[in-house]
Amino acid sequence: MSAEGKGLDISIMGRKFRVACTENEQKQLMDAVSYLDKKMREIHDQGKVVGLERIAIMAALNITYELFSTCVADGFDIAEFKRRMASMQATLEKAMSDQEKLF
Numbered sequence: 001m002s003a004e005g006k007g008l009d010i011s012i013m014g015r016k017f018r019v020a021c022t023e024n025e026q027k028q029l030m031d032a033v034s035y036l037d038k039k040m041r042e043i044h045d046q047g048k049v050v051g052l053e054r055i056a057i058m059a060a061l062n063i064t065y066e067l068f069s070t071c072v073a074d075g076f077d078i079a080e081f082k083r084r085m086a087s088m089q090a091t092l093e094k095a096m097s098d099q100e101k102l103f
Contacts, residue, residue, distance in 0.1 A: 006020075006021070006022070006023065007019065007020055007021075008020075008021050008026055008029060008030075010029070010030070010033045011033075011037070012033060012036060012037050012040065013037060013040050013041065013044070013052060013055070015052070017095060017096075018095065019091065019092075019095045020091065020094075020095070035063075036059060036063070039059040039062060039063060040055050040056060040059045043055045043058050043059055043062075067081075
C-alpha cells in the first residue's frame with residue numbers, strides 16, 4: 001500500500017478507519033479488509049477470545065500461519081515479505097495515529 005494517494009474509508013468489525021492508498025490499490029485493499037473482517041468475525045463468533053485487540057492479534061497470527069504454510073514451500077522470498085510487512089505496518093501505524101486525533 002502506498003502512503004500517497006487518496007484516503008479510503010474501511011470498516012473492520014464495525015469500526016471505521018481511513019487509510020491512504022492509490023486508486024489502483026483500492027480493490028486489493030478492499031479484498032484484504034474483507035478477508036481480515038471475515039477472519040476476525042469467525043474468531044469472535046467462536047466466543048473463545050474476548051476483546052477486539054485479542055481478536056485482531058489472533059486473526060493476524062492465523063493469517064500469517066496460513067501465508068507461511070502455503071508460500072514457504074513454493075520458494076517464497078522471505079526478505080521481500082519482511083519488507084512488505086514493514087511497509088504495511090508503517091502505513092497502519094500512521095492510519096491508527098490519525099484515528100487517535102479524532103477522539
